[in-house]
Amino acid sequence: MEEPAPAAAAATSAAKEPAAFVPYEGEYSELVTYSNDKALGKPCPDLSTLIPVLKGHHDEFVGVGKGKPTCVVFFAKYLKYEAFPAVEAVSGYAQELGIECAGILLDHKNKDAKRFVEKNPCKCDIPLFFDKGWKVKDAFSEILGGVLSMPSLYLFNGDGTIAWRQALSGMAGAMTLAASQFDHQIRSFAAGKALGSHGDSGVEEVDDSLEGPVTTEDVFATQEVADAVW
Numbered sequence: 001m002e003e004p005a006p007a008a009a010a011a012t013s014a015a016k017e018p019a020a021f022v023p024y025e026g027e028y029s030e031l032v033t034y035s036n037d038k039a040l041g042k043p044c045p046d047l048s049t050l051i052p053v054l055k056g057h058h059d060e061f062v063g064v065g066k067g068k069p070t071c072v073v074f075f076a077k078y079l080k081y082e083a084f085p086a087v088e089a090v091s092g093y094a095q096e097l098g099i100e101c102a103g104i105l106l107d108h109k110n111k112d113a114k115r116f117v118e119k120n121p122c123k124c125d126i127p128l129f130f131d132k133g134w135k136v137k138d139a140f141s142e143i144l145g146g147v148l149s150m151p152s153l154y155l156f157n158g159d160g161t162i163a164w165r166q167a168l169s170g171m172a173g174a175m176t177l178a179a180s181q182f183d184h185q186i187r188s189f190a191a192g193k194a195l196g197s198h199g200d201s202g203v204e205e206v207d208d209s210l211e212g213p214v215t216t217e218d219v220f221a222t223q224e225v226a227d228a229v230w
Contacts, residue, residue, distance in 0.1 A: 018187035021196025031149075031167050031175035034201035038145055044160045045139030050129035053105060053113045058094075061102050061127035065160025069189060070100040073126075074137070075151040076107045077116040082170030083151040084122035085177050090153070091125045097190040101126040106137055106150060153182055155189050164195055 024032045033040075044064045052059065064070050073090045075083035087103055094101035103126050105113040113130040131137055141148045149167035157163050166182045169175040177183075185195050 016187070018184040019181075021181055021184045021188075023196065024198045028201055028203055029174075030146075031169060031180075032198055032201075033165055033167075034199065035197050036200050037165065039140075039143050039162045039165050042143050042162050044156055044162065045136060045143065047129075047136060049132065049135045050104065051110060051132055053110075053117055053128040053130050055117050055124070055128065058125045059127050061129075062100050064156045065158070066100075067158045068100045069158060069163075070102070070156040071186060072101070072154045072156070073103050073151060074106060074140075074148060074154070075103060076105060077112050077121075078107065079150060079170070080121070082168075082173075086151040086153060086168055087126075088123045089177055089182075091123050093186055093190075094126050097187065099186070099190045103128045104136060105130050106134065153180075153186075155186060163189060 047064060062068055062070075064072070071090055071093060073083075073086050075087055090101050090103065093099055103124065105116060105128060107113050107116070107130070110130050110132065113128070117124075117128065137148050143162075149169075151168045151170075153164075153166040153168070154162060155164040164185050166180050166185070167175065168177060168180060181196060188195050
């Protein structure tokens with residue numbers, strides 16, 4: 001992993017040590033990021049279609065894959081209190097740890113994203129972007145082979161590859177920000193230390209894709225049955 005920039009290193013040295021990481025041992029959960037998660041190690045999708053939502057402060061974003069460890073939070077204004085704790089946490093990490101951070105709003109309309117800034121419902125001191133047409137959301141969903149949960153948190157190495165992802169279920173759900181142990185992961189990440197691991201999911205991947213060309217011929221017309229009795 002890339003070494004933190006001088007400013008980030010100074011902030012990291014003053015940051016508190018993360019609590020001990022406790023691996024998950026329950027039944028398989030889609031909210032747990034296992035070591036064989038499809039997203040881990042994959043390059044960040046193209047973010048060039050994102051539209052900046054300016055706040056007038058902390059709007060500068062270096063970008064993913066520009067040599068600096070980065071954290072991105074996916075959320076939507078309509079999620080309100082399910083997502084705002086994650087946004088506020090990332091905003092705090094940006095200041096405390098010196099890590100590059102950004103938020104991607106997945107509301108349907110740009111005016112909803114702008115309304116989030118105008119209403120200022122939570123502390124948000126990170127650059128914000130609107131995902132028009134959900135192009136970025138769809139790209140991440142393709143990597144996952146499923147739906148991108150909201151809110152979700154992503155950590156990217158300096159080269160732009162995904163180091164960790166964390167799906168959340170909101171304040172009253174099974175995977176709150178505290179339960180996710182994301183605090184341990186991002187503090188370890190910013191300090192250049194190994195992240196905690198939940199181990200392999202134990203779920204066997206089944207390839208149900210078809211091999212070879214698919215034809216529309218009648219199966220009975222092409223089938224050969226020796227000594228058939230009709």
